[in-house]
Amino acid sequence: MKALVTVMPKAGVLDPQGKAIGHALSSLGFAGVADVRAGKVIELELAETDPAKAKAAAEEMARKLLANTVIESFRVEVV
């Protein structure tokens, strides 16, 4: 089964990429974008068939490698 790990900069951590995207959106004429945060999504194809176990495994992978929890938060979704 597939797990999607979404990794985002933590609140309070400067996100210059998000800021730059926000500036570009406003120069394209998109009004009303208050804030932009840029993260990443990592797709894992897992052999595990139990959704709870798959989620736990992906969370462990996120803690150990996929996210740097000093600066990033993550959430795991099993699909």
Next chain:
Amino acid sequence: MNAVIIVFPGTNRERDMAIALERASGRKPTLLFHRADALPAGTDLVVLPGGFSHGDYLRSGAMAAQSPIMQAVRDFAAKGGHVLGVCNGFQILTEAGLLPGALLRNATLRFLSMDCHMRVERSGTPYTAHWQKGAVFRAPMAHGDGNYFCDDETLARLNGEGLVAFRYSTPAGEITDAANRNGARQNIAGILSPNLRICGLMPHPEDLVDPLMGGTDGLPMFTSLVESLATA
């Protein structure tokens, strides 16, 4: 001083580092590829040099921090070994949990390749013994992710315990926003572990150790190490 420089795929400053270490110590350091799982017997100093290990995939230093040799480096550090990380090496040290905090993308999003000045915030360590506190020196920097970040609690601890080694400054030693090109918290350019034996910094003192390079501003780091480790 028996120095070992770890080479990862994408490391590119190992020869600069070897020149600096040999100039200060008179001994050629060992270059060790990251697939090794042990350090040579008698290693006094491990250096993680600059570059773009593993193409900076995922996060700068994240892949290298999981390399086979890093367990040996962790064990070496845990036994009180000296470990220096410069630029990508600093990123690897934070990713490996050997130093606190993280290096974020430069606040301007620009890759910075230029000289900078740093003020020595802590003297009397194996890395800074040959500078006075408050001394200012110049070094080249070349990085895209050098914006030092840590939470408030860690910042208070680094300041309180005197573990900030270097801050970006003007040539006159003033700590200003303009001198802080990458946006690091409180101009932090380099930090130390609580036992003062692990040091990480973004700029490259190894690239300013010979008049032919344009100066010898960076040499005191290496002569400090040689003296500290010779008497250890």
